[in-house]
Amino acid sequence: MADKDIFKDIISHCKEYGFVFQSSEIYDGLSAVYDYGQNGVELKNNIREYWWRSMVQLHENIVGLDAAIFMHPTVWKASGHIDAFSDPLIDNRDSKKRYRADVLIEDYISKLESKIEKEVEKAKKKFGDSFNEELYRSTNPRCVETKNKIEEINSGMKNALVENNMEAMKQIIIDCEIADPVSGTRNWTDVRQFNLMFSTQIGSVAEESDTIYLRPETAQGIFVNFLNVQKTGRLKIPFGIAQTGKAFRNEIVARQFIFRMREFEQMEMQFFIKPGTEDEWYNTWKQKRSAWHKRLGFPETKYRFHDHLKLAHYAKAACDIEFEFPFGFKELEGIHSRGDFDLSQHEKFSGKKLQYFDGENNESYVPYVIETSIGLDRMFLAIISASYTQEKVASSNEGEDATRIVLKLPAQLSPIKVAVLPLVAKDGLPEKGKEIFNRLKFDCRCFYEEKDTIGRRYRRQDAIGTPFAITVDHQTLTDNTVTIRYRDTMQQERISVDAVEAIVKEKLDWKNLLK
Ligand code: GAP
Numbered sequence: 001m002a003d004k005d006i007f008k009d010i011i012s013h014c015k016e017y018g019f020v021f022q023s024s025e026i027y028d029g030l031s032a033v034y035d036y037g038q039n040g041v042e043l044k045n046n047i048r049e050y051w052w053r054s055m056v057q058l059h060e061n062i063v064g065l066d067a068a069i070f071m072h073p074t075v076w077k078a079s080g081h082i083d084a085f086s087d088p089l090i091d092n093r094d095s096k097k098r099y100r101a102d103v104l105i106e107d108y109i110s111k112l113e114s115k116i117e118k119e120v121e122k123a124k125k126k127f128g129d130s131f132n133e134e135l136y137r138s139t140n141p142r143c144v145e146t147k148n149k150i151e152e153i154n155s156g157m158k159n160a161l162v163e164n165n166m167e168a169m170k171q172i173i174i175d176c177e178i179a180d181p182v183s184g185t186r187n188w189t190d191v192r193q194f195n196l197m198f199s200t201q202i203g204s205v206a207e208e209s210d211t212i213y214l215r216p217e218t219a220q221g222i223f224v225n226f227l228n229v230q231k232t233g234r235l236k237i238p239f240g241i242a243q244t245g246k247a248f249r250n251e252i253v254a255r256q257f258i259f260r261m262r263e264f265e266q267m268e269m270q271f272f273i274k275p276g277t278e279d280e281w282y283n284t285w286k287q288k289r290s291a292w293h294k295r296l297g298f299p300e301t302k303y304r305f306h307d308h309l310k311l312a313h314y315a316k317a318a319c320d321i322e323f324e325f326p327f328g329f330k331e332l333e334g335i336h337s338r339g340d341f342d343l344s345q346h347e348k349f350s351g352k353k354l355q356y357f358d359g360e361n362n363e364s365y366v367p368y369v370i371e372t373s374i375g376l377d378r379m380f381l382a383i384i385s386a387s388y389t390q391e392k393v394a395s396s397n398e399g400e401d402a403t404r405i406v407l408k409l410p411a412q413l414s415p416i417k418v419a420v421l422p423l424v425a426k427d428g429l430p431e432k433g434k435e436i437f438n439r440l441k442f443d444c445r446c447f448y449e450e451k452d453t454i455g456r457r458y459r460r461q462d463a464i465g466t467p468f469a470i471t472v473d474h475q476t477l478t479d480n481t482v483t484i485r486y487r488d489t490m491q492q493e494r495i496s497v498d499a500v501e502a503i504v505k506e507k508l509d510w511k512n513l514l515k
Contacts, residue, residue: 032254067221
């Protein structure tokens with residue numbers, strides 16, 4: 001099945017099984033805003049917990065924070081968001097669709113990249129074992145020509161963005177003959193900058209009101225609290241402050257489901273370091289964050305690093321951890337070496353010193369910062385995409401359908417950990433099932449269901465990624481044993497009721513994911 005169809009299936013699956021709903025759906029929805037349903041909220045909470053535990057619980061020098069969404073408006077002047085937090089937008093006059101000019105160009109580059117990959121694949125098949133891929137990539141005229149073209153476009157775009165030259169951006173679109181994917185025409189408007197912050201008014205009386213912004217990133221709450229946390233926590237550099245919370249951006253291109261939203265949640269950590277140690281810490285955090293993703297157990301080929309061409313206004317170096325979504329490799333997480341940009345700017349605009357006193361060397365300085373920043377919703381989409389599996393089922397003794405849809409989630413992240421299912425809703429089986437449910441519910445999120453065939457009940461639990469199903473049958477009443485069914489293998493084992501707790505606890509232990 002094409003990846004495009006898989007993506008559509010994933011979106012419908014998210015709705016059908018209570019993971020994600022369009023916001024205000026009964027009013028035809030609100031573009032790029034979504035609600036999380038009964039299973040979505042559990043999965044989202046578990047992802048957040050995985051991040052929080054690995055950042056805060058596992059690092060003696062990282063602490064948490066929960067800053068407000070609203071901040072003093074000058075924060076955004078100091079941070080550069082009022083002046084520079086904008087995207088270049090372009091409209092197509094025929095389709096009336098609006099695009100980010102840089103995204104149109106990046107999509108075009110992706111097409112060129114896949115052209116090279118196709119050439120290489122073809123040659124691999126043709127030459128077999130004797131094929132030297134590196135040599136082929138660097139000498140084959142078509143590959144070299146396409147690679148040069150990519151480099152030329154990339155450097156043109158970088159210059160245009162750095163110089164804020166929107167005419168040059170448009171010229172790249174014209175030169176590359178990029179057409180609107182909807183209308184197919186090249187009838188473009190000029191490119192212009194568009195600020196992404198939402199603003200609103202604070203104050204109950206009109207004359208007193210002042211423009212404030214919905215924060216476009218959680219990071220600034222950390223910077224303005226840097227000294228509060230450092231002093232009250234008696235923290236020594238290097239140390240980090242971690243925060244999760246909502247952020248808001250008036251995105252121009254709102255598509256690809258929860259990949260790019262106007263209201264979303266970030267998980268950010270700012271790591272404060274001594275100037276001069278930034279390269280070392282930047283690399284350390286790149287490795288740590290990559291390991292965090294890989295511990296989830298999805299194929300390693302789904303992740304790659306991508307160095308930023310266009311550095312954000314605050315960054316000295318930056319890269320993304322990209323994930324292979326059903327629509328291709330895209331940014332999942334950003335790691336940025338921010339220097340002392342933020343703290344120095346806040347010193348300048350607030351008139352307050354934001355310096356660290358190093359008692360050992362008797363010196364004060366503005367620390368440098370390494371930031372790791374990941375979108376929780378985007379991580380949710382990555383995890384759902386990687387775990388969504390359609391499988392042919394050989395035996396139909398579990399149900400009528402020959403294919404099953406299963407979310408192969410890491411057990412710790414599953415919305416429901418254990419489903420307790422009496423085989424039939426009579427003969428005392430429901431009572432025994434409830435007894436087991438009431439015992440297990442103190443350890444983890446459980447689910448109890450007695451209606452419908454056991455096969456269909458298993459399928460529904462597979463579809464939401466429940467790792468264990470406990471079936472209570474007539475034998476349970478005589479020898480206090482149940483069957484435990486494992487989601488991924490569908491294997492069933494007969495075990496004593498008393499053993500269930502230990503098995504489930506062992507498999508769900510966060511240590512398995514964190515170590
Ligand atoms: N403080 C740095 C910062 O905000 P960013 O690259 O703009 O950096 C960080 O955003 C992460 O936040 C991204 O890697 C992405 O996962 C997530 N993110 C950004 N914009 C988003 C949006 N509109 N919808 C969902 N997630 C978004």
